[in-house]
Amino acid sequence: MILIENIQADWDIWSACIILHFKSNDMKYERVAITERAKEVVKQLKAKYGDLIFHQSGGCCDGSAPMILEEGDMYLDDSDILLGQVEGVNYYMNQDQFEYWKHTHLTVDIIEGRGSSFSLEIPLGLRFIIHSRLFTDEENSALNKSQNGHSIGFKVVPIPKSR
Numbered sequence: 672m673i674l675i676e677n678i679q680a681d682w683d684i685w686s687a688c689i690i691l692h693f694k695s696n697d698m699k700y701e702r703v704a705i706t707e708r709a710k711e712v713v714k715q716l717k718a719k720y721g722d723l724i725f726h727q728s729g730g731c732c733d734g735s736a737p738m739i740l741e742e743g744d745m746y747l748d749d750s751d752i753l754l755g756q757v758e759g760v761n762y763y764m765n766q767d768q769f770e771y772w773k774h775t776h777l778t779v780d781i782i783e784g785r786g787s788s789f790s791l792e793i794p795l796g797l798r799f800i801i802h803s804r805l806f807t808d809e810e811n812s813a814l815n816k817s818q819n820g821h822s823i824g825f826k827v828v829p830i831p832k833s834r
Contacts (some may be wrong), residue, residue, distance in 0.1 A: 702754040724742050
């Protein structure tokens, strides 16, 4: 069963993005999780900076390492996909990167060391990393259903301010 939250009936005036949760046999599948150690760092950063986002682009700096940024400090567009939330922080990935990672479960972790990105944990002498594993057949079937030739992810929908 697919549950759709935060969606208005009038498709022309979206007030929020679509978040799809997949359930099968009362088991909720997720694309991204976070370790307890990484949760503690996220809590510390939220206390200092307020609302945050994770973004994993596969671009410059630390490549595909997740970056945590203040919400609004990074322009998100329709090429960014919302994979889920970890510790109350939205986790986005660029659509091109998602095509490579869509068959994997991601776990955000934290290690000592300095990355070369603009991520907020860097001044703490820490950096977020990803542990990944392939989805089980059941997870893959639930999370990567095709719709019009495109995988169903957690897609960010541009939100117009007015009509």
